[in-house]
Amino acid sequence: MDGIDVSDMSQALMESAGNETTKSTEAANVAREKGWVAPEGYDYNKYTSVAPPVQPEGEGDDALPEWAGKAAKYEWKDEFGDVGPQNTELEEMLFRNDYINRTGLKIGNLQNIEVIAESRERPNPVKSFDDAGLHPIVRENIRLCCYELPTPIQAYCIPAVLTGHDLIAIAQTGSGKTAAFLIPVLSQLMGKAKKLAAPRPNVAAGYDPSLDAVRAEPLVLIVAPTRELSTQIFDEARRLCYRSMLRPCVVYGGAPTRDQREELQRGCDILIATPGRLLDFMDKPHILSLRRVKYTIIDEADELLDADWETDFNKIMSGGDINEDADHRYMMFSATFNKECRQLARKFLADDHVRVRIGRPGSTHVNVDQSIVYAEPHLKKQALYDLLLSMPPSRTLIFVNSKSQADFLDDYLFNMGLPSTSIHSDRTQREREDALRAFKTAKCPILVATGVSARGLDIKNVMHVINFDLPSASHGGINEYIHRIGRTARIGNEGLATSFYEEGKNAELAPDLVKILLESKQKIPDFLESYRPADNLVTFDDDTDDEKENEGTTADDDGAWGGIPMGEPDEAPVANPNWDF
Incomplete structure (x- = not known):
């Protein structure tokens, strides 16, 4: 039997491949003309090499990337007293980085959103960070972050936390939720850090893992559903903890457990974690103990409550209940938060918790x-x-x-x-x-x-x-x-x-x-x-209009208090005269 002649097919394939190459070249030229930079090829060797390549002098971008969780933070020395000195190089990296998001010109649109806050006691919203009664170091770090005025979620959450309330906060995406819980929590802890924090090595003066390692006993536990969000919260915590003895750490899946364990063993006051890796460390009490936790914060809480996480969520939330004092505060933040999630959340919240809604839950903003x-x-x-x-x-x-x-x-x-x-x-x-x-x-x-x-x-x-x-x-x-x-x-x-x-x-x-x-x-x-x-006529079935029952509100109206102008300036929290500065 004679062989099959495939020459025509081969020629057609070659012509097709040639046409694709020409087409891709033409498309690339068009992309350059439109101003797009040239694409970078994927370097497989960067990720498959057994050992990290040696970083060439001045060519850090080409070396194996550093883990986000090992980013530089302010390291405290015992001789600092109550406030650490400035670190110019670290300050430049933390606060003047070109890649940090800055407040935009349309920030006023956020200030005009309807605010609903419900609780038995109604803390008055703060109109400025100066009126919020914050620790001086936190206030200075806010200034370095270039935060000029509190967003609505911050204006209501800061006084709620400072007055000792549990919190459910629902606000639109991009409205400043991370700072809304970090600012008041860190402010509350900074003046008492030396008294509350667990013993830790003097890392800045030298650290020997075999001799100086300690068990991590954080004061704050922040849980986020994704690795990317957890490292982002960690970056914000590094900024707001600057020049204080509060030491933030982050643990998340996918990164080496050994590196994260070593960071925890240097001391940890603020722990940001994804659920899976947190549960791993909770099963190792010689590495991590939650007995000192004062604040448990769940970011994007609906994601954790809604994704078959209830058993693990209960374990995480109850993990802090072994703390020795009855002053454990719980906070939950999200942009969307259905009624089933809120009912589960209330199992852990005090009866006098504050619920803040900025706009309609699940709404977008006009920007x-x-x-x-x-x-x-x-x-x-x-x-x-x-x-x-x-x-x-x-x-x-x-x-x-x-x-x-x-x-x-x-x-x-x-x-x-x-x-x-x-x-x-x-x-x-x-x-x-x-x-x-x-x-x-x-x-x-x-x-x-x-x-x-x-x-x-x-x-x-x-x-x-x-x-x-x-x-x-x-x-x-x-x-x-x-x-x-x-x-x-x-x-x-x-x-x-x-x-x-x-x-x-x-x-x-x-x-x-x-x-x-x-x-x-x-x-x-x-x-x-x-x-x-x-x-x-736009109506949303978002389960928020019938929440007066079981909410514990004592208002004569619908339980809502709206708008940033509410409250008199002299009713805002005052700075604690006993702050150590």
């Missing part, structure tokens, strides 16, 4: 310009490419619903000459941290992500969020949409959110999507007009 674009499934990749080239180059976060889709889309954009990278849970922790670092530094200003990045990430100058895939009900639905688009327009900045809508596939999301657009006064596209409610 995000939302646009919904109809897209055929087979044309979405081309539509994404055209959208990216039609706008000035800027940090762009693209969300998809699956890890495989994140990889495919990253490859597509890279091959089209665009500087992209991707992040999802199948990536190693070192790859995830490196991808975020490349995104922050604009080496790769396009980041393709799954929902792992939707929670709490605060990255400077994210101008555009694109929902390549709108979240389905199984991927969090409208709550996930809120968290995703909240990655732009942070703390008073403006941003754009574009979502690709597929007929049929996204129909279940359409009614809630239209309500969100109407609530934030956005344009409703023609293909969603059929979902517009009658008389444009």
